[in-house]
Amino acid sequence: MPIxxxxxxxxxxxxxxxxxxxxxxxGAAVFAGxxxxxxxxxxGIAMPDFLIDIKGLSSLNKIQxxxxxxxxxxxxxxxxxxxxxxIKKRLPVFAEVARTVGSVGIRNRATMVGNxxxxxxxxxxGPLLSAFDAMIIxxxxxxxxxxxxxxxxxxxxxxxxKKGELVTGIxxxxxxxxxxxxxxxxxxxxxxxxxxxxxxxxxxxxxTYRVAFGSVGxxxxxxxxxxxxxxxxxxxxxxxxxxxxxxxxIVTPITDIxxxxxxxxxxxxxxFERALRTAVSRLAGVGPEYGINVTEQIGGVAV
Amino acid sequence: xxINFKLNGQKYSLDVEPYxxxxxxxxxxxxVKSPKCGCNRGxxxxxxxxxxxxxxxxxxxxxxxxxxxxxxxLEGLMADGKLTPLQESxxxxxxxxxxxxxxxxxxxxxxxxxxxPAPSKExxxxxxxxxxxxxxxxxxxxxxxxxxxxxxxxIWVS
Numbered sequence: 001m002p003i004x005x006x007x008x009x010x011x012x013x014x015x016x017x018x019x020x021x022x023x024x025x026x027g028a029a030v031f032a033g034x035x036x037x038x039x040x041x042x043x044g045i046a047m048p049d050f051l052i053d054i055k056g057l058s059s060l061n062k063i064q065x066x067x068x069x070x071x072x073x074x075x076x077x078x079x080x081x082x083x084x085x086x087i088k089k090r091l092p093v094f095a096e097v098a099r100t101v102g103s104v105g106i107r108n109r110a111t112m113v114g115n116x117x118x119x120x121x122x123x124x125x126g127p128l129l130s131a132f133d134a135m136i137i138x139x140x141x142x143x144x145x146x147x148x149x150x151x152x153x154x155x156x157x158x159x160x161x162k163k164g165e166l167v168t169g170i171x172x173x174x175x176x177x178x179x180x181x182x183x184x185x186x187x188x189x190x191x192x193x194x195x196x197x198x199x200x201x202x203x204x205x206x207x208t209y210r211v212a213f214g215s216v217g218x219x220x221x222x223x224x225x226x227x228x229x230x231x232x233x234x235x236x237x238x239x240x241x242x243x244x245x246x247x248x249x250i251v252t253p254i255t256d257i258x259x260x261x262x263x264x265x266x267x268x269x270x271x272f273e274r275a276l277r278t279a280v281s282r283l284a285g286v287g288p289e290y291g292i293n294v295t296e297q298i299g300g301v302a303v
Numbered sequence: 304x305x306i307n308f309k310l311n312g313q314k315y316s317l318d319v320e321p322y323x324x325x326x327x328x329x330x331x332x333x334x335v336k337s338p339k340c341g342c343n344r345g346x347x348x349x350x351x352x353x354x355x356x357x358x359x360x361x362x363x364x365x366x367x368x369x370x371x372x373x374x375x376x377l378e379g380l381m382a383d384g385k386l387t388p389l390q391e392s393x394x395x396x397x398x399x400x401x402x403x404x405x406x407x408x409x410x411x412x413x414x415x416x417x418x419x420p421a422p423s424k425e426x427x428x429x430x431x432x433x434x435x436x437x438x439x440x441x442x443x444x445x446x447x448x449x450x451x452x453x454x455x456x457x458i459w460v461s
Contacts, residue, residue: 002327009304009321009367038324038363039344051321053368079357103433104411105351105358191432192346 003041011053015168018054019141023164025050030166032075033109035102036118060168065090068176071137073169074114078107090174092290093181093202097128099291100185103192113167116152119159119219126153126220127200127212128183132172140165153219178205180282184271184294188258196259197251199271203279207232211272216251216264223250226272235280243276244269271295306370310335311379319366326350326361329376337377337406341435348434351407352376358414377406380413389413389451396447400438407434412448421456424449 012018022028029048031037032055040046054060060073063084070091072081081087081098088095101107101115101124115125116136129149136147138161152160161167181202187193198214209230211223226243233239253264274294281287288294307316310333319328329335329352338361341349345360352361353375380387386394389412399405408431415422415430422430427448428441436444 003322003324005322007321009365034365034368035345035360035363038365041322042343051365055368102345103348104414104430105348105360105433106345108354108357109359109363191429 003038005041005044005047007041007048008050009053010050011056013056015057015059015139015166016141018052018057018166019139019164021050021052022166023141025052026163028052030054030117032111032114033077035106035110036114036120054166063087065174068174070094070172070174071169072112072172074167075111076113077109077111078102078115079104081112082107088290091172091181093183093200094128096181096290097124097183097200100124100183100195100293106192113170116170117159117161117167119153119157121156121218122194122196122198122215123220124183124185124195124198124214127198127214129170129172130212130220130222131181131200131202131210135171136160136167137169137171138165139168146171149220150222155218175202175204178283179203180279180287182275182278182282182287182294184275184278186259186264186267186271186295190293190296194258197253197264197267197271199268199275201272201275201279203276203283205283207234209276209279211276213251213268216253216268218252221251223247225250230276235276240273240276244272247272267295304367304370306367308369308371309373311375317366321365321367323366324362325352325364325366325369325374328366329361329374335376335378339403339406341403346433346435347404348407348411349404351410351434353410353414356414356417358411375410377409380409387413388455389416389448392447392451392454393444396443396450398439398443398447404434404436404438408436408444416448416452416455421452422448 010021027049029051031051031053061075062073063076064071065086078098078101082095112125115123134149136152138145147160183200185198186196195215197216200212202210209227211226213221225246229243247269251268253261255261278287278294305318326338338352339349341347343362345363350361351358355373411434427445
């Protein structure tokens with residue numbers, strides 16, 4: 001299927017040039033990996049008059065650890081996150097999430113920033129960035145602002161980005177305390193499927209936890225009630241059961257082509273337990289290596 | 304806009320429109336027919352090509368983007384008209400029936416073996432999760448890759 005919509009193409013070499021183009025052309029769309037926008041243009045969902053290819057902005061191509069912060073530039077692909085030795089060493093759960101996105105040929109092009117700009121509810125980056133309280137770095141010709149992840153998502157395919165603005169990257173404050181995470185994703189089969197439901201658990205050395213769900217609401221959901229319940233308590237079967245009982249009041253899954261809302265809810269409870277137990281065991285240094293699919297483990301994961 | 308690129312080692316210069324898709328340009332304008340149009344939305348892998356050494360879905364790449372880049376298709380894997388050892392292995396294991404997925408399978412596997420010379424069965428399956436085959440059930444494809452990786456590693460050791 002060819003593209004029937006005509007548009008102009010620009011590939012600026014400098015951020016200021018990109019911002020000038022964005023402010024001048026209101027019908028412009030930003031283009032990095034293209035794995036979402038090209039499909040949207042083909043299907044007539046997006047009809048930009050101008051396509052601004054930002055792949056010439058080499059300063060946005062970096063993964064950086066500096067002053068206790070991790071920053072991921074707008075051009076960093078999921079393959080680059082997956083292969084980064086510094087991410088593997090310091091925040092391996094980022095690689096665990098990256099590994100579940102699409103397939104290799106998609107990950108070689110698709111970017112994490114593009115993922116949150118498309119903002120479809122089943123995106124894999126949502127629960128991860130919610131759990132890490134990410135900041136989205138946004139620039140326009142006139143100003144630069146940092147948007148907390150909780151203000152970023154406004155609904156399915158809707159974000160806080162305004163006309164004329166460009167997302168230059170994502171910033172995460174690395175938890176000072178020792179931590180370990182686990183991402184559980186439910187697909188219809190192994191490999192290359194969108195999430196029916198997903199959960200990310202981050203366990204910190206002071207026995208506090210962060211829990212976020214994806215694909216079971218219009219935007220990623222941070223489960224603060226569960227975090228408060230688990231906080232500084234020893235994880236027992238009873239405590240997990242109490243936390244699971246809170247989940248129906250936290251997530252709002254729908255029935256669609258991929259799964260029913262009942263199944264999604266049930267699996268949120270199952271996957272929450274597995275992700276929690278896996279994160280706790282990883283924190284203790286005895287957990288399974290990152291990258292395994294805990295959703296697939298029959299009988300759950302032993303701690 | 305005029306773009307310059309290398310395709311399978313040969314230099315090309317073409318005038319393209321912004322809306323042209325790389326897959327369509329390769330097939331309809333350059334006449335390279337190994338990348339196929341299957342799903343046309345990046346899910347099936349039949350349009351896989353190497354863009355600067357990395358697999359991409361050519362149905363999701365604009366032709367205009369490849370200015371200055373290097374593209375390799377299945378046609379470019381062969382040296383002096385000879386099949387690569389990987390292709391020989393696919394042949395020996397009878398890995399294809401209709402062959403529609405073949406070029407994508409071979410390019411994805413070529414990328415895998417370059418990065419990971421001794422992949423496990425799980426790693427092979429994970430790599431091929433973006434390349435759909437509706438004939439073989441994948442078993443002869445996975446066997447061909449394992450076999451080739453083992454042979455290559457034996458040669459390196461000895």
